[in-house]
Amino acid sequence: MHLRRRALFAGLCLCCLGGADRPVTLRQVAAGIYVRRGVDEDATRDNQDAIANIGFIEGRDGILVTDPGGCLADGQALRTAIRGVSDKPIRYVLLSHIHPDHIFGAGAFRQDNPVFIGHANLPQALAARGDFYQTQLDGILGPGQAGPLVQPTMTIATTHDIDMGDRRLTLTAHGPAHTRTDVSLFDHATATLLAADLLFVGRVPSLDGSLSGWLVELAALGANRPALAIPGHGPVSVDFTSAAAPLIRYLTALRDQTRAAIAAGVGIEAASTSVARSERANWRLFDDYNGRNVTEAYKELEWE
Amino acid sequence: MRATVAAVCLAIALAAPIARAADDDSARAQRWDALAATIFPGRHVTQAAGFVGIDAPVRAMDAALVPVTLTLPTDRNLKALYLVVDENPSPIAAHVVFGPAAGGHTLTLRIRVDQYTNLHAVAETADGQLYAAARFIKAAGGCSAPGSETPEIALREAGQMKLRLHDEAGAETADLLIRHPNFNGMQMDQVSHLYTPARYINRIDISYNGQSVLHIDTDISLASDPAIGFGFKSDGTGTLTVDVADTAHATWHQDFPVAPHGT
Numbered sequence: 001m002h003l004r005r006r007a008l009f010a011g012l013c014l015c016c017l018g019g020a021d022r023p024v025t026l027r028q029v030a031a032g033i034y035v036r037r038g039v040d041e042d043a044t045r046d047n048q049d050a051i052a053n054i055g056f057i058e059g060r061d062g063i064l065v066t067d068p069g070g071c072l073a074d075g076q077a078l079r080t081a082i083r084g085v086s087d088k089p090i091r092y093v094l095l096s097h098i099h100p101d102h103i104f105g106a107g108a109f110r111q112d113n114p115v116f117i118g119h120a121n122l123p124q125a126l127a128a129r130g131d132f133y134q135t136q137l138d139g140i141l142g143p144g145q146a147g148p149l150v151q152p153t154m155t156i157a158t159t160h161d162i163d164m165g166d167r168r169l170t171l172t173a174h175g176p177a178h179t180r181t182d183v184s185l186f187d188h189a190t191a192t193l194l195a196a197d198l199l200f201v202g203r204v205p206s207l208d209g210s211l212s213g214w215l216v217e218l219a220a221l222g223a224n225r226p227a228l229a230i231p232g233h234g235p236v237s238v239d240f241t242s243a244a245a246p247l248i249r250y251l252t253a254l255r256d257q258t259r260a261a262i263a264a265g266v267g268i269e270a271a272s273t274s275v276a277r278s279e280r281a282n283w284r285l286f287d288d289y290n291g292r293n294v295t296e297a298y299k300e301l302e303w304e
Numbered sequence: 305m306r307a308t309v310a311a312v313c314l315a316i317a318l319a320a321p322i323a324r325a326a327d328d329d330s331a332r333a334q335r336w337d338a339l340a341a342t343i344f345p346g347r348h349v350t351q352a353a354g355f356v357g358i359d360a361p362v363r364a365m366d367a368a369l370v371p372v373t374l375t376l377p378t379d380r381n382l383k384a385l386y387l388v389v390d391e392n393p394s395p396i397a398a399h400v401v402f403g404p405a406a407g408g409h410t411l412t413l414r415i416r417v418d419q420y421t422n423l424h425a426v427a428e429t430a431d432g433q434l435y436a437a438a439r440f441i442k443a444a445g446g447c448s449a450p451g452s453e454t455p456e457i458a459l460r461e462a463g464q465m466k467l468r469l470h471d472e473a474g475a476e477t478a479d480l481l482i483r484h485p486n487f488n489g490m491q492m493d494q495v496s497h498l499y500t501p502a503r504y505i506n507r508i509d510i511s512y513n514g515q516s517v518l519h520i521d522t523d524i525s526l527a528s529d530p531a532i533g534f535g536f537k538s539d540g541t542g543t544l545t546v547d548v549a550d551t552a553h554a555t556w557h558q559d560f561p562v563a564p565h566g567t
Contacts, residue, residue, distance in 0.1 A: 128455055265470050269361055269371040291365040302481060303466060
């Protein structure tokens with residue numbers, strides 16, 4: 001299917017697809033919290049990298065956007081959709097982590113002069129990877145279509161509270177987990193957890209930080225007893241405990257079976273095709289990511 | 305998400321063979337001839353498939369970490385081994401010189417692969433003959449692909465080592481892990497628009513009870529956090545010593561005790 005779609009675009013239709021904006025449809029999942037469901041695919045010219053759950057929180061004094069979207073056009077479409085709901089000033093844009101499907105829409109919000117917020121590790125991570133991500137994404141979407149890299153203007157090393165007038169938001173910078181730049185957000189007014197990519201539902205997670213660390217952070221995330229959670233990928237509103245269970249089960253299988261492979265002297269290549277296979281039927285895009293996840297896990301766990 | 309990276313790899317995987325199939329084989333053969341003439345000037349390299357076995361994934365999961373297993377001839381009349389990644393910017397991934405304490409029949413390494421390439425393993429026998437074996441690998445982007453999100457932390461941990469010992473019939477085998485980001489100078493800092501300066505491990509010496517096992521000259525084609533699997537002639541006791549140096553003239557030394565099995 002990928003092959004057919006790509007062949008079509010390459011041969012016939014480069015011109016008309018590059019700039020076509022896909023409108024963002026927002027759903028209100030709790031009072032003043034709006035989310036767009038990302039599609040469970042990898043980035044393509046067709047889906048414009050609109051693959052992550054993104055949205056905003058409206059408070060008395062303004063708006064916080066998170067995440068800003070997967071490319072400049074995705075960010076612009078999000079901004080248009082926000083303006084269809086609220087004309088309050090956009091004061092904050094939270095970049096939940098380094099990955100392109102979450103951050104390349106940030107350029108659409110520069111005109112609002114918001115505070116761009118990210119993890120304390122994000123500036124360095126953007127310096128190391130930003131150019132690579134931008135080049136790769138331009139390669140998929142078309143030259144110049146990815147959008148600018150926007151550095152955070154405020155970084156968080158531990159936690160930070162934002163007063164929106166009628167609601168308090170707590171931002172938490174996590175240790176290495178999904179990535180080394182994960183920030184989650186908790187809205188005290190509705191007890192909603194915006195977990196970003198610390199929580200994958202239905203789509204196989206990608207490991208780019210620390211497997212052991214991710215399991216630790218997942219255990220801690222439930223501590224606020226969120227009434228509902230918004231995952232970075234999957235349905236826009238879930239019960240945290242039941243939605244996190246399959247992810248914890250997958251990551252645990254990945255950890256335990258990779259450890260067993262290392263202990264038995266199974267090499268990294270053989271492990272990548274044998275570990276966590278029992279999870280295959282449970283996740284979309286499993287074949288695209290599991291082998292890579294095993295490689296990441298192996299590199300981490302062989303040092304234990 | 306690694307979404308874009310995976311998608312790009314897929315795009316390359318699908319597009320490249322069609323675009324390049326016609327001239328690939330002859331271009332690759334020419335590339336190898338030129339490389340062989342540069343690396344082994346004036347010497348004859350005999351193509352001998354199977355003299356050294358090369359095992360590597362046909363389509364690599366991660367182009368920045370491609371595991372390669374080399375199977376060495378049972379007659380260990382070997383002086384040295386070259387691992388060449390033909391299409392990489394710096395093709396000689398490793399030049400391994402076997403010492404008197406070398407043993408076992410396999411050598412494993414992890415390499416970076418920049419584009420679809422042949423891998424060549426060239427064995428040099430004690431009498432100076434060169435025997436080459438080749439294997440084709442589909443992987444791309446492994447050299448410019450950024451490694452750690454936090455390169456400064458990676459550099460702080462550089463030089464940490466770990467050794468795992470296994471028992472293989474006739475010889476002891478070991479997996480050596482070395483922390484090092486192996487910056488290859490191909491990753492751009494988006495803020496400064498400067499390339500992160502190259503800094504990588506260029507020498508690894510392994511000895512057992514004072515006798516050399518392996519001397520390895522390496523280059524940027526070795527993956528970050530190099531991992532080397534090798535064999536050595538063990539008495540079942542004593543010390544395995546590892547000395548590592550990088551291009552910034554940093555050196556690291558570590559002794560690993562070798563304990564008798566079953567204790």
